Amino acid sequence: MRLGILGGGQLAWMLAQAAEPLGVSVAVLDPSPDCAAGRIADHVVAAYDDPAGLDEVSKGADVVTYEFENVPAAAVTRLAEHGVPVLPFPASLTITQDRAREKELMAGLGIKVAPYALIDSADDAAAALDKVGAPGILKTRRLGYDGKGQVRVKTADDLPAAIAELGGTDLIYEGLITFTRELSVVVARGTDGSLAVYPPVENEHRDGILACTLAPAPELAPDQAELAQAVGVSVAEALDHIGVLCVELFDTPDGIVANEIAPRVHNSGHWSIEGAVTSQFENHVRGVLGLPLGDPSARGVAAMVNIVGTEPELAALLAIPGASVHTYGKSPRTGRKLAHVTLVADSVDALAVPLARARVLCDAAWDA
Amino acid sequence: MRLGILGGGQLAWMLAQAAEPLGVSVAVLDPSPDCAAGRIADHVVAAYDDPAGLDEVSKGADVVTYEFENVPAAAVTRLAEHGVPVLPFPASLTITQDRAREKELMAGLGIKVAPYALIDSADDAAAALDKVGAPGILKTRRLGYDGKGQVRVKTADDLPAAIAELGGTDLIYEGLITFTRELSVVVARGTDGSLAVYPPVENEHRDGILACTLAPAPELAPDQAELAQAVGVSVAEALDHIGVLCVELFDTPDGIVANEIAPRVHNSGHWSIEGAVTSQFENHVRGVLGLPLGDPSARGVAAMVNIVGTEPELAALLAIPGASVHTYGKSPRTGRKLAHVTLVADSVDALAVPLARARVLCDAAWDA
Numbered sequence: 001m002r003l004g005i006l007g008g009g010q011l012a013w014m015l016a017q018a019a020e021p022l023g024v025s026v027a028v029l030d031p032s033p034d035c036a037a038g039r040i041a042d043h044v045v046a047a048y049d050d051p052a053g054l055d056e057v058s059k060g061a062d063v064v065t066y067e068f069e070n071v072p073a074a075a076v077t078r079l080a081e082h083g084v085p086v087l088p089f090p091a092s093l094t095i096t097q098d099r100a101r102e103k104e105l106m107a108g109l110g111i112k113v114a115p116y117a118l119i120d121s122a123d124d125a126a127a128a129l130d131k132v133g134a135p136g137i138l139k140t141r142r143l144g145y146d147g148k149g150q151v152r153v154k155t156a157d158d159l160p161a162a163i164a165e166l167g168g169t170d171l172i173y174e175g176l177i178t179f180t181r182e183l184s185v186v187v188a189r190g191t192d193g194s195l196a197v198y199p200p201v202e203n204e205h206r207d208g209i210l211a212c213t214l215a216p217a218p219e220l221a222p223d224q225a226e227l228a229q230a231v232g233v234s235v236a237e238a239l240d241h242i243g244v245l246c247v248e249l250f251d252t253p254d255g256i257v258a259n260e261i262a263p264r265v266h267n268s269g270h271w272s273i274e275g276a277v278t279s280q281f282e283n284h285v286r287g288v289l290g291l292p293l294g295d296p297s298a299r300g301v302a303a304m305v306n307i308v309g310t311e312p313e314l315a316a317l318l319a320i321p322g323a324s325v326h327t328y329g330k331s332p333r334t335g336r337k338l339a340h341v342t343l344v345a346d347s348v349d350a351l352a353v354p355l356a357r358a359r360v361l362c363d364a365a366w367d368a
Numbered sequence: 369m370r371l372g373i374l375g376g377g378q379l380a381w382m383l384a385q386a387a388e389p390l391g392v393s394v395a396v397l398d399p400s401p402d403c404a405a406g407r408i409a410d411h412v413v414a415a416y417d418d419p420a421g422l423d424e425v426s427k428g429a430d431v432v433t434y435e436f437e438n439v440p441a442a443a444v445t446r447l448a449e450h451g452v453p454v455l456p457f458p459a460s461l462t463i464t465q466d467r468a469r470e471k472e473l474m475a476g477l478g479i480k481v482a483p484y485a486l487i488d489s490a491d492d493a494a495a496a497l498d499k500v501g502a503p504g505i506l507k508t509r510r511l512g513y514d515g516k517g518q519v520r521v522k523t524a525d526d527l528p529a530a531i532a533e534l535g536g537t538d539l540i541y542e543g544l545i546t547f548t549r550e551l552s553v554v555v556a557r558g559t560d561g562s563l564a565v566y567p568p569v570e571n572e573h574r575d576g577i578l579a580c581t582l583a584p585a586p587e588l589a590p591d592q593a594e595l596a597q598a599v600g601v602s603v604a605e606a607l608d609h610i611g612v613l614c615v616e617l618f619d620t621p622d623g624i625v626a627n628e629i630a631p632r633v634h635n636s637g638h639w640s641i642e643g644a645v646t647s648q649f650e651n652h653v654r655g656v657l658g659l660p661l662g663d664p665s666a667r668g669v670a671a672m673v674n675i676v677g678t679e680p681e682l683a684a685l686l687a688i689p690g691a692s693v694h695t696y697g698k699s700p701r702t703g704r705k706l707a708h709v710t711l712v713a714d715s716v717d718a719l720a721v722p723l724a725r726a727r728v729l730c731d732a733a734w735d736a
Contacts, residue, residue: 277712
């Protein structure tokens with residue numbers, strides 16, 4: 001079997017690593033000549049909307065998938081012309097590319113979301129403040145990630161300036177949620193509708209970037225864990241999503257509130273390579289290719305620590321008991337995800353010291 | 369960092385898979401244009417004793433290692449001329465390439481081995497029978513593997529014909545050991561002498577080929593498990609072995625008896641990819657590159673089933689709970705190892721049904 005992937009970054013790199021043992025060959029389309037996945041997969045160096053590049057990455061492929069949600073619609077259309085299935089289906093992209101449609105979908109499913117109002121001009125400010133209040137957060141409806149395209153609105157008076165700053169139209173104004181922690185849930189769904197639902201995890205962010213994931217989320221009440229998983233399942237089913245998606249959640253005193261959907265393998269699922277029976281990457285490959293899904297159960301407990309900006313010394317990381325290092329081969333840059341380290345242990349207590357050691361090294365590298 | 373590997377078969381393929389996340393690039397030397405490791409590593413297509421090929425695979429490498437024990441001595445000499453370290457050191461090769469020296473090493477370390485006698489001509493038959501008795505097994509001292517280069521000797525009268533069959537010289541005649549099962553132990557040793565010792569495993573052979581490994585070996589008495597691990601450690605230390613080696617053992621009513629040494633990653637260690645915190649492949653990479661070794665502890669229980677001759681349908685294997693499939697991309701051939709499947713579970717009881725399902729599929733493929 002053969003899989004085409006739009007994007008050749010670290011997510012495609014880990015997808016290709018999961019595909020290789022299954023005998024699935026991989027081609028990636030990525031304009032960067034030294035993208036991570038290019039080291040182990042066939043690499044088509046072209047823009048994502050380049051017709052020849054799209055033809056090449058889909059040549060001989062059973063399915064084409066993607067590692068990022070901002071896939072140009074023209075790319076999907078081009079691939080569809082060849083009769084090569086693009087999975088997840090375009091609906092997963094078009095809805096999640098738009099924060100407004102995403103929120104509407106989830107609200108329509110009865111999933112609790114933050115109060116929100118759409119803003120298409122400065123004139124919408126008053127009505128939005130009426131509905132949502134302040135403080136809040138103003139976001140572009142499209143093309144935002146890792147904290148980009150977002151402005152905090154402290155008081156009602158700040159909203160007009162924020163609207164102007166973000167371009168004045170196609171915005172969404174959301175009420176701030178008071179949460180005790182951030183959670184996420186990863187779901188894999190097969191072409192036959194079968195499901196593999198990972199245990200919800202706890203995520204800690206820094207500078208708007210994921211810093212650390214604890215899997216499963218410690219001390220999450222069973223009913224809240226079930227609710228988080230049900231949110232993931234209902235979103236996946238509503239989108240008829242094939243492959244992996246992730247729903248980011250807030251844990252609040254009033255229960256789980258959904259934040260946003262990523263229609264792809266997700267950084268908060270990296271722990272699953274070592275920490276679950278079958279990883280999110282392998283289950284995405286299995287799912288889009290119509291193969292049976294693997295078991296998403298956690299094996300003991302795991303923590304994933306992102307390495308951002310610069311990398312700690314490899315030997316220092318590997319000296320930590322239970323550590324597995326994944327380094328993406330990217331050059332250092334402030335705020336850039338370069339690698340991650342996963343720690344596994346039999347219990348939360350046994351994880352504490354290795355995790356603390358990893359955090360010290362990775363935090364220092366982040367600050368360097 | 370960069371690692372050269374002599375050989376590009378499935379062992380090199382799994383070494384390259386373990387190297388990739390660590391940021392270690394790999395070049396393999398293998399005369400076969402479609403060797404497994406060539407799919408994910410730089411591939412030098414040349415004979416193992418080809419000077420230009422050896423130069424190329426070692427170019428820019430920090431270390432050169434090997435995936436098979438019959439590395440030509442000339443190759444090691446050539447590499448040494450370049451000043452590229454070859455690890456494990458040549459002693460691990462020269463001793464384990466020769467069943468007589470291997471036996472002598474182990475006997476000298478106080479490790480229990482089968483009675484044996486060296487045979488260099490037909491004239492040695494009588495003395496060998498005096499020492500070892502019959503039945504026994506006659507083997508070539510060098511270049512035997514997977515049951516090749518071996519003849520069973522049922523009665524004393526059969527020995528002369530067996531000697532003639534195997535070439536008359538450079539043979540070793542061993543007494544048959546009455547064993548209840550076969551075991552093995554895998555040990556990784558770092559450049560600093562640090563050790564990572566995997567739990568002993570139980571191996572079942574078929575047609576002289578490994579069929580199934582259970583890890584850890586079920587119901588192995590703690591003192592025998594410790595003895596097996598001590599055997600592995602003393603062999604590794606006596607050879608000043610760097611990287612992974614495996615000692616194959618017999619479990620007998622009188623305790624552990626050592627059979628032979630493989631100075632490399634070993635089929636009976638494949639379970640460790642999913643079944644141990646750090647796999648034998650990653651620990652070999654770490655070991656030869658001077659990086660800290662990872663934890664060899666088992667995570668739950670695992671079974672590895674070899675796929676030999678032909679391959680079962682991928683989807684059927686992946687439908688088994690807890691199954692991970694590794695398919696080497698080789699064409700079918702009687703007696704050829706094509707793939708393996710590893711099952712993981714929390715307990716031996718929980719492993720029973722998935723293992724039985726995998727055995728049914730893999731046995732049928734073996735017989736096909």
